[in-house]
Amino acid sequence: MKRTSLKFSFIALSALLVMSCHDELDQTPIDPDTVTEQDVFADASQAKGALAKLYASLALTGQQGPAGQPDISGIDEGFSQYTRMLYNLNELTTDHAVVGWGDPGLPDLHAMSWSSGNDFTEAMYYRLAQEVSFTNSFIANANLLTDPIVEQYIAEARFLRAFAYYNLMDLYGNVPLTTEISTELPEQASRAEIFSFVEQELLDIQSSLATDGSNEYGRVDEVAAWALLSKLYLNAEVFTGEARYNEAVEFSEKVINSSYSINTNDANGNGSAYDELFLADNNVNGAQNEFIFALNFDGLQSQTFGGTTFLTHASIGGNMNALDYGVNAGWAGLRTTDALVKKFDVTDDALNNSFNTISNWAIIGSATPNGWNDPDTDMYEVGTDVYQIFATLSDGEMKFRRDNDWAVNYGGADGNAELNGGNISVDAGRYLITLDLNNNTYTLESIYNDLPDARAMFYTNGQSLEIEEIPPFEQGFAVTKFKNIDSNGNQGSDNTGNYVDTDYPVIRLPEIYLNYAEATLRGGNGSEATAVNLINEIRERAYGNSSASINSSDLTLEFVLDERSRELYWEGQRRTDLIRYNLFTTNDYLWPFKGDAQNGVSVPEFRTLFPIPNDLLSINPNLTQNEGY
Template sequence: MKKTYKILLSLVITGAVFTSCHDDLNVDPSIDPDSFTEENVFATAEDAKGALAKLYASLALTGQSGPAGQPDITGIDEGTSQYSRMLFNLNELTTDNAVIGWGDPGLPNLHEMSWDASNDFSTAMYYRLAQEVSFCNSFISNAEQLTENPEVATYIAEARFLRAFAYFNLIDFYGDVPLVTAVSTELPLQNSRTEIFLFVEAELLEIQDQLKESQANEYGRVDRVAAWALLSKLYLNAEVWTGEQLYTEAVTYANKVIQSSYSINTTDANQNGNAYDELFLADNNSNGAQNEFIFALNFDGNQSRTYGGTTFLIHAAIGGNMDPAVYGVNGGWDGIRTTSALVSKFASSISASNGDGYPVAWNDGRAMFHTDGQAYEINTIANTFTDGYAVSKFKNVDSQGNPGSDAGGEFTDTDLPLIRLAEIYLTYAEAVVRGGAGGDVNTAASLINQLRSRAYGNSSGNIAAGDVTLNFILDERARELYWEGQRRTDLIRYGYYTGTSYLWPFKGGVKNGTSVDNYRVLFPLPSNILSINSNLTQNTGY
């Protein structure tokens, strides 16, 4: 199934389905830059399926010629513009989870939390998401001409999910944005965060039964469980985004996910006593991890190449004395590593320390850090990869240690989960502790212990129901989900992202961390968007 999906992606990027170009960043979300609005573009259901692949590919890839050339978005390095790479930049680099040593304009501002409305990375993310909305709108309009085919009706439901997912991201990052559901050349009005929240909710509720049943779709395509999972995430953040507590609803939909056919991966195919690492290997589409992945981006070192995705997460995390061959790639980019704040979340499971008293081994298998030659604390971020522990979580080798399919070792096969079942276990627990009805703390503890038993390889790390507090859950989310694009959203929900409640190394650009103004909980609307569309009002503080 993964092969079939990736062949569809390769058809898209070579132009066999249709071609795409996004001439510049100066477009608004209602303008579709693609040829896919042409009449009769979908003559058959098979045509529609090919075009549907572009909607998925728009999140995984960056253009029409593989890793570089004919980009969907210009004005920024093409590899940098890939969705999950920017998700890492905005949701991990701006937190305690990561720093980066590169000096690309606008990049140091992310971990310093000093970005402005012309920041290349927050701008490109806005356009990537707006483009996804545009692609989905165009697809839905064309596919509706073929609704006599029941399979096409499923394709439309998938497109509506992807559009809802894009808007979920837009209100998380930017707050009030235009709500556009049809292709138009008119400048859109600005909608409130609450209005778009309600739109996303309504879309997911309507399409849940139109999507295929749990795990009945091809790998890499969403089913109704993805709609339930995104609803649970939406409701968990409702109080921040709309001012209304919807934790009972978060429990309800998390429960539906938990009771589905998806399962936590416990397969230890490489016999190293750690089933957790199977989630982030090159064969995670088939080693058991796929049963935990509710929504994932598919990558293939030969058929779907990008300098974003896991190619970025693996190469950029290698430096110092790390051996790239161990990670299945041809070299490191000496870029991203973590702070002592993340490492300290594993303090209770330390099994060995170095001569300076810093941890170098842990009983918790999720503590996947390269410590040899690396300093525990960061003194200098720029051009000093050995300051801070490196992260060895993602690898381009399979469960038997074989490298990925790209013989050159440049591009990776490792798929990237955007939503996996473990996250929904933690969503359930948090919603229960925050007062959501329909669940209980004993079940929450049991679910968390499934994750911790996998991480420890036994029950030695298990907790009691009385340990399930909000701060414990936040730390457990850090341990389970670091570098998966969740951290900024989590810290905002807890009130720890700005201000002085929680400081981490180089927060606010200061070595020991400093207070950051509360308006930083939102990124600014891109300055060039505001110059085009006078209907839009900039976020406070920018």
């Protein structure tokens, strides 16, 4: 998709730039169908309609649906939607995702080589700037009304403004802080100053928001303020250099003790209540009980090429049938890396489906599924003279042999494959078994536990686990997490299959459970026993029973990070998590194509922040670019 340099409407620019255009909004428009600010803020009822625009600006992209009157120009309108950009910046830059499309600047995100002029990092900045602009305008005008309910509307607008600044601080670091309409060029605030602003706003508004669980679905209440404070304090050490884990525990507890609850309603009867969270009726099927802050999507009333429409379509390709996911076609773009897959307990069959070619080599022995008896357990050819299989083995012994015949067999010790060598001793477990006859070696890589995890929502048939090149869709497992199918198996409301009904959970209760556990382990004054119980509640839903429950000895920071990955993948959290663990840029954790290398390499630390848009720097001399750009 060819694009010229980004150009943004004054609505987006005004938030963090000059506000001189605001007077134009006070003029009576020539178009009689256009609603003036005087009309919008005539009374509380009209103000509520304006409040809806503040929520909608995080879900939609313009004034007339999927395309045509964008808020941000110079980039494909669907690309500029908030949750699509959140995915690009917080998931695509990590071990959770790759994309095969070649739009300028997009491959650079997973390669961690973006420039200061990257379209996508700029578009996200302006999307959030627009939200600040809208909320500032709303607050100024709503303050003129005297109806008591307007105080709650203003509190909701302040929450959304604080949420926008939380994102700006996380993604860009030091940014201008503006809370009112002004013609002055704003100064650049430090990350610590933005942190203090967000913190104070959320503390101030909590008693003005709707009480716990009392607001309309899709609008925030006091629990949302507590949840955002939980996130804020968990990341305080990154944002300000000062740990605030006691406060992270405190506000996590307030959320945990609220009326929100983990969904356990298996509405479609498939044995798991996890997939309901990402179905087309997740506003009514029980999932809504754990959605603290969600963005609403409707295939007829709120059409966009971002949001869950993007997550559903873009994840479908290869030999997947788009109709199975409630849409009319796949966009053949998004997949995941083996780094995410290996965090799950996935069945042997599902993993072996990723191999295309059965070979004439196999494993045999007391440790293998069929013992020493025929038939052997066939391996798969993954390269010239390289063979693999995922298998669950017992305590015992095994060998490799060709054509179900002892004429050609390999055994040996210490990974050395010897013709007619001795039996290989094996401890019980699940393994990726590799025989490489180029150098006569074998490996048994233990990477999985014994039980299936319902959160592992991957399509493997015809998809390779390993990625040698990113563009081909068939390389890397496809993710089937988001669907436009309801709990009864029906397609969403748009019968053309273009647009998706599934709502997007920005903050949901399990994240706060995991915040509590991590903050406790990092020194917060929480209870490790409580943390174990909370995580086990999440895992019991994932496994269908308590067989995968952990105990206190299992509760480590590494385990919590992996559990966050399993529970929250593709929900816009991963980059922030990896930065908090000092794993995002370092060589302490590598994943496929990190740093644009197939096996991954470290990248410079400045990549923990994205660049301030170049347009802003040229217009406002008060701003300084982030280091490294």
